[in-house]
Amino acid sequence: MIALRLDDRSGVAAYLQIVQQVKHALRLGLLHPGDQMPTIREVVTSLAINPNTVQKAYRELELDGLIGGRPGQGTFVLRTIPGASAANLAEMRAGLDRWFARARELDLDDESIVALFTVGLRANPPPARASEDEPEPNAAQAQGTERVA
């Protein structure tokens, strides 16, 4: 079962941290369709966190079609995130490794690499598709800064 945690200092709303952790686990193949999710009460008790926060996170994951409740049994993972198969991830990772190697040859520091990556990500938004895995609702908040633009 997935172990959730909460970072008090991240500045990201607690319910979003839970949503992001579950999606992250799905992308990395740590959670599979059919896996059972912890009950709201279990999450609440282990993290000492507001029950409505956990409910809100689960509701958001349900709306995305990622998890769903089975009456009397609990909440289960329904599907994984499209495009995030292990093979796809491995392929993209290999491409990134080549990119990183070149960046280091050119003496780019960590901050420049992160900045380039962020700019590139923004310049290439996901193609508009009906309701499939939308971008994180407040990527701006997760990132820390946004330009008034």
Added chain:
Amino acid sequence: MNDTHQSTPLETRDLGKRYGRGGRWALRGCTLSIPPGRVTALIGPNGAGKSTLLRLAAGLATPSHGSVAVFGADPRGSAAVVLPRIGFVAQDRPLYPRLSVAEMCEVGVRLNRGWDRAFARSRLARLGIDPGQKAGKLSGGQQAQVALVLALAKHPDLLLLDEPTASLDPHSRRAFLQVLMEASATDGTTVVLSSHSVPDLERVCDRLVILSRAQVLVSEEIEPFVASHRLLIGPRTAPSPVGQSGRDGTVVQISHTARQTVALVRTGGQGRHGGDIGPHDARWEAHPVGFEEVVLGYLAAAEPERAGEALSAERGADTRRERIAS
């Protein structure tokens, strides 16, 4: 009275409390409504009226002005109806030091109909607290735990906690909040909790009441409230950066350095992105802000000379502001 009113755990109208004739108002013009099943943070500097509000709600004090209703009834006038539904844990030494834990459970059974002895017993066992121990001999953390368990064994519909974790070490504090949140998830208990520990409140609460100088500054749902704020940083501007920065909104707090202006702004929109972004001056940056920064901003604006007192665990909101502004 109608059903909605009766189902509101706590409602105050223009509530005021003054100690002594012509004395200082400890609480004034307080109008708020606490919805059921929610966990509300009560924040404010010492003397802002937090304890007074909780004591009025628990029927331990009489209003000097206005009214307070708990589930639609006056906690003093209708004490027999209301008090069984309220759990209250006072700020200091909420236990009788000479009684053993088991004896206090006995008191709970005698004084409260339906007091859940089995719940208290299992919870105390889980916490490793010896029922034979005198309350006065327990550590501060254990005393707070016992006080909470005794209050929860009543299965109250409304639980009022006045700085329950103030004297606890981080481990006991976490354990205390775990028990509290489990009760909230299991029984749907409505909780109002005052504290100076902002990280704790951010974790366990979903609503926020900020008190300052005996008055209510804010009474809102935390997540949309925090998300509607931005910290605007740009060239020095007087008097207000709103409009110039391209954001509609209200300035909560503003400060200037020689070259820069930093303003905490509540944007017009309630959404996650904090409202619309209009025409702009590209030199302005808008930073999302966290719970603590927003709370600090309101307190600093209301009481510039003592905003720091309200909070114990500041997490660099000020340092960040200084860094950006310098």
